Amino acid sequence: MGITNEVPKTVQWSGKEVPVYSMQTVDFSRLLSQEPEEIEKLLKCCQTEGFFYIDLQGIDGRRFLEDQQETLKVMNKFFDSPLEVKNEFGLVAPHLGYEPVGSRTGVLENTKDGYEMIKVSRDEIQSESPHIPRNIKNTGDMKVLENAISGSNIITKTILSALSTGMGLTGKDRFENSHRNHRASTSTLAMMHYVPSDPVTDKNIGHQKHTDISSLTLLFSEQWGLQIRPPGAKEFGFVAPKVGSAIVNVGDSLRFASGHTMQSCIHRVVPLNPTEHRYSIAYFLRAEDETQFTDSSGRFITAGQWHDEKFYTFMAPPEMQAAAPSYLLLGGMEEEADLSKAQLNEKEALAGSKTAVAAF
Numbered sequence: 001m002g003i004t005n006e007v008p009k010t011v012q013w014s015g016k017e018v019p020v021y022s023m024q025t026v027d028f029s030r031l032l033s034q035e036p037e038e039i040e041k042l043l044k045c046c047q048t049e050g051f052f053y054i055d056l057q058g059i060d061g062r063r064f065l066e067d068q069q070e071t072l073k074v075m076n077k078f079f080d081s082p083l084e085v086k087n088e089f090g091l092v093a094p095h096l097g098y099e100p101v102g103s104r105t106g107v108l109e110n111t112k113d114g115y116e117m118i119k120v121s122r123d124e125i126q127s128e129s130p131h132i133p134r135n136i137k138n139t140g141d142m143k144v145l146e147n148a149i150s151g152s153n154i155i156t157k158t159i160l161s162a163l164s165t166g167m168g169l170t171g172k173d174r175f176e177n178s179h180r181n182h183r184a185s186t187s188t189l190a191m192m193h194y195v196p197s198d199p200v201t202d203k204n205i206g207h208q209k210h211t212d213i214s215s216l217t218l219l220f221s222e223q224w225g226l227q228i229r230p231p232g233a234k235e236f237g238f239v240a241p242k243v244g245s246a247i248v249n250v251g252d253s254l255r256f257a258s259g260h261t262m263q264s265c266i267h268r269v270v271p272l273n274p275t276e277h278r279y280s281i282a283y284f285l286r287a288e289d290e291t292q293f294t295d296s297s298g299r300f301i302t303a304g305q306w307h308d309e310k311f312y313t314f315m316a317p318p319e320m321q322a323a324a325p326s327y328l329l330l331g332g333m334e335e336e337a338d339l340s341k342a343q344l345n346e347k348e349a350l351a352g353s354k355t356a357v358a359a360f
Helices: 028-032 036-048 062-079 083-089 141-166 252-257 303-315 318-323 341-359
Strands: 010-013 016-019 025-027 051-055 091-093 096-099 115-121 188-194 207-210 216-220 226-229 245-250 266-269 278-285 292-294 300-302
Touching: 025 028, 025 036, 028 036, 028 141, 036 051, 036 141, 062 115, 062 141, 062 188, 062 278, 083 096, 083 115, 141 188, 141 216, 141 245, 141 278, 252 292, 252 303, 300 303
Parallel strands: 025 051
Antiparallel strands: 010 016, 051 245, 091 096, 096 115, 115 188, 188 278, 207 266, 216 245, 216 278, 226 266, 292 300
């Protein structure tokens, strides 16, 4: 199944009918114009669900769709390179470099992930001598990546500005003021290639459930595989790729910055078609490293600290992830089904302490 205008209510996956969740569509051109009704729709999406389509088919958004197509060509060229060329780039930093298949925990028990990924950060590509793979650097592909990053930054900053307006924020309190272009951040463009995999027989499967570190994630994918679990839902369901649109989801940092009024979307990736190579492009807009907020456990923490803690939890083996604080992988959005016995006890203890403080 590919990109479509006709969205089924369910699809067959892993021997059962799985729901396809509907999402609201927000018009990028109307956000640019700061139209009150569109801003209200956007804010409601972020506060009740944490995800939506952003329609880019108008004259203001079409160039970003063209950038996506050019980026796909660059990705295919890089991923078709010999493994030694890709590994030569390596993982320079958590938000910059190459990760081979199997670097992280997979979506199913006793599996590793089923994708390889190259990440190019916004800070790096605008530096004087960017650290970029040699089969991309000093070629026209550099311009393609620059356009993809700058365009994604424009889209996500437009959304962020509209959310500030919708929440009545002014001056230094607006979200944009913690996402300034000239301040250091881990904002990055991640290009992912999911290899063909069969959940029954293979050991490299998909991308484990999580919430994103970012403030906003902008995702381009023309293929099925993304699953979300909306707030209050007990079951993961697919999201259909939509013609002329990208998918946007709220990440942990924006949820924290909003005073926990926005929803950080729990999601994962699974192989709907086990014979298919799947490609996706995600831009993670992240707050400046020194931005401070209160996380789901009540800690006062910087955006840089949150990024590093969560990234290294992602990279940890399953037994270490299970022992990690419950607020890390899912950003505090977890359902009880997600928690180990120790984490449930921790959650109950935390709830008890809050009740005691309230009573006092």
